[in-house]
Amino acid sequence: MNFSFLKKFFIVFFLSYILIFSTKVLFYFYLEGSFSNYSLKEVFYALLWGYRFDMAMAGIVAFLSSFFDWHKKAFAIVSSLLLVSILWVQIGDIFYFYDSSRHVGYEVSDVFVDMYSLILTALNQHTLLTVLLIVFTPLIFIFTFRKLMNFEVVALDRFYIPKKILIILIALFFARGMTFAIPLNPWQSNEIGENKLATLALNASYNILYVSLNKHKKIKKQKITTMNEVELKKYIKKLYSDSNLTISKPSLEKANIVFFFLESWSGVNLKSYGYSKVTTPFFDNLLQKSIRPKAMLASGHRTTEGLYASLVSQQNPLGKTIAKSNLENFDYTSIIHILKKKYIKDTAFFQGTNKKASGTGAFVQILGFDDSYGTNDVIKRIYEENSWGVHDPDLYNFALEKMTKMKTPFIVGINGSTTHDDKIPKAIEALNLSEDKAYNKQLNALHFSDMALKEFILEVEKKYPNTLFVLVADHCGRVEGTAFENYLIPFALYHKDLESKYYDTYLSQRDIAPTLYDLLIGDYKKDKMPFSGKSLFSDDNFFADFYHNGNLGFVSGHKILNYNIYTKKSKCYHINKNTFKEIPRACTKEDEENLKSLLSFTQYSQELLFDGKTALFKKNLE
Secondary structure, three states: OOOHHHHHHHHHHHHHHHHHHHHHHHHHHHOHHHHOOOOHHHHHHHHHHOHHHHHHHHHHHHHHHHOOOOOHHHHHHHHHHHHHHHHHHHHHHHHHHHHHOOOOOHHHHHOOOOHHHHHHHHHHHOHHHHHHHHHHHHHHHHHHHHHHOOOOOOOOOOOHHHHHHHHHHHHHHHHOOOOOOOOOOHHHHHHHOOHHHHHHHOOHHHHHHHHHHOOOOOOOOOOOOOOOHHHHHHHHHHHOOOOOOOOOOOOOOOOEEEEEEEOOOOHHHOHHHOOOOOOOHHHHHHHHOOEEEEEEEOOOOOHHHHHHHHHHOOOOOOOOOOOOOOOOOOOOOOHHHHHHHHOOOEEEEEEOOOOOHHHHHHHHHHOOOOEEEOHHHOOOOOOOOOOOOOOHHHHHHHHHHHHOOOOOOEEEEEEOOHHHOOOOOOOOOOOOOOOOHHHHHHHHHHHHHHHHHHHHHHHHHHHOOOEEEEEEEOOOOOOOOOOOOOOEEOEEEEOOOOOOEEEEEEEEHHHHHHHHHHHHOOOOOOOOOOOOOOOOOOOOOOEEEEEEOOEEEEEEOOEEEEEEOOOOOEEEEEEOOOOOOEEEEOOOHHHHHHHHHHHHHHHHHHHHHHOOOHHHOOHHHO
């Protein structure tokens, strides 16, 4: 038997491996700021540590190519196209990670919906890398094609089937993780012990392929703790031990409500939360007139994740969204539903992007909004579009027009598009907010968004004086920092008749719904609302949680506890009160107790979520 067929397989295998590893190195250098706390030795170790994922993907590419090894030209073309596809996926993931601080995962199903916007974003925000991608695509194709055209075809003789079986076995050996951790699952990258390094170890191509092959499977809950039910409830109740506090709150009479889910407004970019320059002068001024905490922690990295946590007051599936999943069809008690039953007469949600993107348009209707509008509905425009849709002033003008036709009291939800990109209209002069050109563009988009916010709020306040403005970021965007900084977001409650008040504590997006219930309706605890968050008006001892690439985060007081669910290791930090930076500290017995509460809360929340019983959150703790 001629074994030259193996040579063809391994040539494609090694070309794929070299390409994947090279793009991982590029990933590091392009996003170097995200790994500034690690030495080059640690980075190189992480890149090599992920060889199982790299070889798994290389094995899959070589296996697919082998189907055409009986025809010289077809084999060369298919192999070359597969390698080019790997290049595009790997580079595309760099762009996505730059924006979201995580690899492309379940979001891959939205690629075709957002394709136009993604291409424009790549050209505008990552021009050099996009140009290099375009240049190297034909070069890699031509090089691979010529290389593989030198090999003879595999004869379709009596040995062809045995040869193919051997190829399948070799490919399976690599694709399944060789002799380690079979089957190979992307989460196993966290076994390296550092979630940031885990992102270097895992290549995007394997992650996307794994997710794509499993996208029709149900989202599965993760087992977080082995505590029994008695222990579990004991530590959860400890988190809610302040439930007998006397309610003390202002009162609003049937106010209109405008929710701003400020797209990608990251706390690290605002003067009020530690940035050195004033990027959002209107918001900073409004914050001083508002009811506000020290800061808020986002509950995810997607708009739908922020919407769910803010309106339903429950934890998202870890690292995922309910939208467009098997969990979407359960019944959820949203603050929108509740307010509609009490006094609200009309509701509408406006987003500056395509309302089909990530299923947001349909998801907000599940959460209680009657009408949902997207960029295609906005006909009258002052400014040109950015890569994702209409700029905030055009969206706000459209919303104002629709609001005049809505019955009062109403609820309006708004998620803009300006800060989804880093492009401001040509007619707007850019400011010098950072010496870093790319970062300066991002901050100017934020500044322009703030200007639009000012004009809209002043106009609404003039037409509808009895309006409560709820300002919160849906999630962070493009943050090269710690896990904590990747979830630090602004939050304010503003009504011209409400006295401003500052709370020296960190809140979770889950705290918004109970706070609004107390302010607008009554006592959320007395009325037994199924919220997992707390109210600023009737609670104390707040805690915020987040999940970031295998890490569970817990923020209480001015302390952070990070727990890796795979390595079972904890790290503890102080939060600097002025700069909002993490300062490492030794973990204490108090942290050990907080960890038990965090694990219990997460396990309990996930069980209720996956069983469709989030409405029983408080009842089951009685």
